[in-house]
Amino acid sequence: MIANFVMKRIAKMIAVSQRSPILRRPDEYGMDYEDVSFQALDGITLEGWYMPAKKPSSKIVICNHFSPGNRYGYAGHLRGWRSAGGFEVNFLPKYKALVDAGYNVLAYDLRNHGFSEPAQGGSYNPTLFEYKDVLGSLNYVRHRADTKDMEIHLHSMCLGGNSTLVAMNKSPEDFDGIASMVLVQPISGDALVRRLAKNLRLGQKGYDAFERHYNEIWGFRIEDSSPIIDAAAVKVPTFVTQVRKDSFTYAEEDVQAVFDAIPLDDKKLFWVEDTTQRFRGYTYHSEHPEQMIEWYDAHSAA
Numbered sequence: 001m002i003a004n005f006v007m008k009r010i011a012k013m014i015a016v017s018q019r020s021p022i023l024r025r026p027d028e029y030g031m032d033y034e035d036v037s038f039q040a041l042d043g044i045t046l047e048g049w050y051m052p053a054k055k056p057s058s059k060i061v062i063c064n065h066f067s068p069g070n071r072y073g074y075a076g077h078l079r080g081w082r083s084a085g086g087f088e089v090n091f092l093p094k095y096k097a098l099v100d101a102g103y104n105v106l107a108y109d110l111r112n113h114g115f116s117e118p119a120q121g122g123s124y125n126p127t128l129f130e131y132k133d134v135l136g137s138l139n140y141v142r143h144r145a146d147t148k149d150m151e152i153h154l155h156s157m158c159l160g161g162n163s164t165l166v167a168m169n170k171s172p173e174d175f176d177g178i179a180s181m182v183l184v185q186p187i188s189g190d191a192l193v194r195r196l197a198k199n200l201r202l203g204q205k206g207y208d209a210f211e212r213h214y215n216e217i218w219g220f221r222i223e224d225s226s227p228i229i230d231a232a233a234v235k236v237p238t239f240v241t242q243v244r245k246d247s248f249t250y251a252e253e254d255v256q257a258v259f260d261a262i263p264l265d266d267k268k269l270f271w272v273e274d275t276t277q278r279f280r281g282y283t284y285h286s287e288h289p290e291q292m293i294e295w296y297d298a299h300s301a302a
Contacts, residue, residue: 048108064160070114
């Protein structure tokens with residue numbers, strides 16, 4: 001009875017993205033930028049920033065984000081947004097490090113996030129929807145006059161990361177020639193819900209109740225978020241980062257399995273230590289950009 005009541009409420013909320021504000025802009029960090037928009041594979045309009053490299057460059061990093069964040073990050077230090085640790089996630093220092101290192105950057109909002117267009121009643125599901133945003137971003141870069149011949153790298157995170165893996169599975173030809181990827185905290189629905197049920201002390205009854213209500217309310221399945229399966233389609237050199245003791249999931253089991261499923265020798269896994277806060281994983285490359293830059297540089301011919 002308690003498991004049913006609690007998980008019905010959670011299932012109703014968990015598939016909806018509560019839009020958070022875009023608090024900061026690139027010019028506040030000394031970067032030139034352009035507001036851009038482009039279409040996802042299904043025509044949904046996505047908004048973003050194009051930030052040119054400090055010096056002329058023929059390489060670009062395409063950045064997406066976690067939910068409920070956006071291209072800026074997440075205003076977790078403001079009242080109303082403090083449920084994930086009470087601190088700000090700010091991607092602008094990461095973008096600054098990239099443009100200073102000679103990379104052009106496209107950062108965009110996934111549908112239902114930031115300033116991008118609403119769709120599917122505000123719900124998200126990478127297997128059904130957001131992978132189309134990833135393909136749209138690639139199409140935009142490949143057809144924009146000043147980026148169409150650039151070497152492309154990816155920086156894909158959580159919802160955006162899962163969506164990138166789905167896109168690689170569904171449309172592998174679109175990833176031909178991609179130079180490398182940094183994959184930040186992919187997460188399986190199964191690991192997320194098992195950990196949620198444990199944290200709430202609801203066990204298997206909680207898991208089963210979530211599955212039932214998730215399907216009844218949204219038509220979704222827990223297995224729709226299955227990056228372990230989609231990782232088998234990765235053919236891009238990949239650097240995975242993850243908070244090891246992440247309280248939202250079983251990272252050492254789940255993310256290790258994602259990493260192991262990537263069928264390449266050219267891959268790397270880095271554990272963020274000394275925290276249980278998942279959102280610290282999202283701030284890591286802004287606070288410590290060195291490994292990220294080294295990875296892109298090592299895989300860049302431009």
